[in-house]
Amino acid sequence: MATGHTVKAFDDDLGQLRALVAEMGGRAEQALADAVQALVRRDLDAAVRIVEDDKRIDELEVEVERHAIRLIALRAPMADDLRDVLAAMKIAGVIERMGDYAKNIAKRIPVLSDIKGIEPISILPAMARSVSDMVHAVLDAYARRDAAGAVRVAESDRTVDDFYNSIFRALLTHMMENPHTITASTHLLFIAKNLERIGDHATNVAEMVYYAATGHQMAERARGGDPLAAEEE
Amino acid sequence: MATGHTVKAFDDDLGQLRALVAEMGGRAEQALADAVQALVRRDLDAAVRIVEDDKRIDELEVEVERHAIRLIALRAPMADDLRDVLAAMKIAGVIERMGDYAKNIAKRIPVLSDIKGIEPISILPAMARSVSDMVHAVLDAYARRDAAGAVRVAESDRTVDDFYNSIFRALLTHMMENPHTITASTHLLFIAKNLERIGDHATNVAEMVYYAATGHQMAERARGGDPLAAEEE
Numbered sequence: 001m002a003t004g005h006t007v008k009a010f011d012d013d014l015g016q017l018r019a020l021v022a023e024m025g026g027r028a029e030q031a032l033a034d035a036v037q038a039l040v041r042r043d044l045d046a047a048v049r050i051v052e053d054d055k056r057i058d059e060l061e062v063e064v065e066r067h068a069i070r071l072i073a074l075r076a077p078m079a080d081d082l083r084d085v086l087a088a089m090k091i092a093g094v095i096e097r098m099g100d101y102a103k104n105i106a107k108r109i110p111v112l113s114d115i116k117g118i119e120p121i122s123i124l125p126a127m128a129r130s131v132s133d134m135v136h137a138v139l140d141a142y143a144r145r146d147a148a149g150a151v152r153v154a155e156s157d158r159t160v161d162d163f164y165n166s167i168f169r170a171l172l173t174h175m176m177e178n179p180h181t182i183t184a185s186t187h188l189l190f191i192a193k194n195l196e197r198i199g200d201h202a203t204n205v206a207e208m209v210y211y212a213a214t215g216h217q218m219a220e221r222a223r224g225g226d227p228l229a230a231e232e233e
Numbered sequence: 234m235a236t237g238h239t240v241k242a243f244d245d246d247l248g249q250l251r252a253l254v255a256e257m258g259g260r261a262e263q264a265l266a267d268a269v270q271a272l273v274r275r276d277l278d279a280a281v282r283i284v285e286d287d288k289r290i291d292e293l294e295v296e297v298e299r300h301a302i303r304l305i306a307l308r309a310p311m312a313d314d315l316r317d318v319l320a321a322m323k324i325a326g327v328i329e330r331m332g333d334y335a336k337n338i339a340k341r342i343p344v345l346s347d348i349k350g351i352e353p354i355s356i357l358p359a360m361a362r363s364v365s366d367m368v369h370a371v372l373d374a375y376a377r378r379d380a381a382g383a384v385r386v387a388e389s390d391r392t393v394d395d396f397y398n399s400i401f402r403a404l405l406t407h408m409m410e411n412p413h414t415i416t417a418s419t420h421l422l423f424i425a426k427n428l429e430r431i432g433d434h435a436t437n438v439a440e441m442v443y444y445a446a447t448g449h450q451m452a453e454r455a456r457g458g459d460p461l462a463a464e465e466e
Contacts, residue, residue: 069315069316072315073312076309082305086298086322089319172415179408179409179412182405186405186422189422190426
């Protein structure tokens with residue numbers, strides 16, 4: 001049976017694990033904000049730095065995994081505690097992908113030689129802010145095991161999807177009217193899609209946080225709509 | 234200490250876990266093949282079916298997770314065994330995303346009302362076959378703990394990236410020459426990107442299989458190039 005001593009040791013270990021996940025999340029959030037700023041400012045040095053810094057997020061994911069394995073092997077946590085450890089691993093995996101999307105945005109910056117005339121780019125920073133807010137809020141909900149906060153994050157994915165649909169339509173119209181900007185516009189389309197995907201991933205994390213806090217699945221209506229459905233119109 | 238009896242029980246449980254992962258993989262592979270066939274044939278019924286069937290892949294991921302948690306809690310596997318269980322969970326997570334990409338392709342089919350005149354679509358089935366082969370081969374390597382097979386899978390990602398780059402360029406040219414097909418072409422671009430991403434995910438699984446089989450990271454050169462670099466040209 002678990003003694004007070006081993007419970008304390010487990011809690012300390014889990015706290016370290018959660019701190020590593022929080023550090024990963026903070027880095028991914030920063031990478032996202034930096035990538036969109038670098039895009040708008042056409043800052044190639046920043047773009048290189050973001051790609052480089054993503055390695056640290058990847059390393060942190062490996063650390064989370066090692067820490068989790070050691071924790072399971074040493075402490076043999078049962079039921080809810082084991083679920084907490086595995087949730088930390090899963091959330092770390094999602095954050096690693098968020099970092100990849102931010103890196104992907106940064107990688108497109110040198111390719112985009114001329115985006116001055118493409119108006120839809122003016123909406124991207126606002127979309128990125130919404131996505132950044134989601135990522136920040138979901139990490140906060142994770143740290144505080146806050147189910148209501150997780151629901152709010154999932155609900156705000158609709159705003160991000162609306163942004164995506166607006167940009168998608170605006171870019172398509174722009175491409176039809178200015179066929180010479182098709183290459184640049186296509187890259188911007190992929191960038192908007194990357195932002196939309198980060199929002200989806202934040203929603204996935206929100207669902208995990210909600211489940212961990214309540215033991216129930218989040219209701220369907222809390223989650224954002226499907227941007228593909230809107231693209232059809 | 235582990236007795237012969239508990240080792241056998243663990244091996245049976247792990248075997249079941251691996252069988253669930255194999256079933257998931259088989260379904261994702263099928264969904265991918267069906268989605269591209271439905272796209273080329275404009276088969277809307279098949280598209281609906283693929284989207285519906287993806288739920289089963291999601292359910293299987295939940296089953297893998299439950300099974301893994303029960304296995305860890307009951308058998309308290311150490312070191313390599315624990316790593317095997319967590320690898321199965323991770324691979325299941327990647328396969329779930331592959332299924333999502335196939336579902337995503339299927340969802341775009343009703344949107345694509347007229348793709349007859351867009352020649353680059355003729356390359357998509359060949360690209361899909363390469364991706365399908367990768368998925369099949371990596372599941373095979375996983376089942377047989379075959380490190381050399383895993384390396385071959387990672388190497389073949391280059392072919393998929395070459396396909397992607399060809400389709401990317403061909404679609405961009407087509408859009409510039411036929412601005413009225415921009416909407417449809419954009420959806421095809423996203424479909425090609427989804428296929429390319431499935432190839433990336435197969436490569437990720439190959440890396441996990443290689444690591445599990447050898448205890449070493451796969452050499453960098455075995456992995457495919459970065460399609461973004463080529464898009465720049």
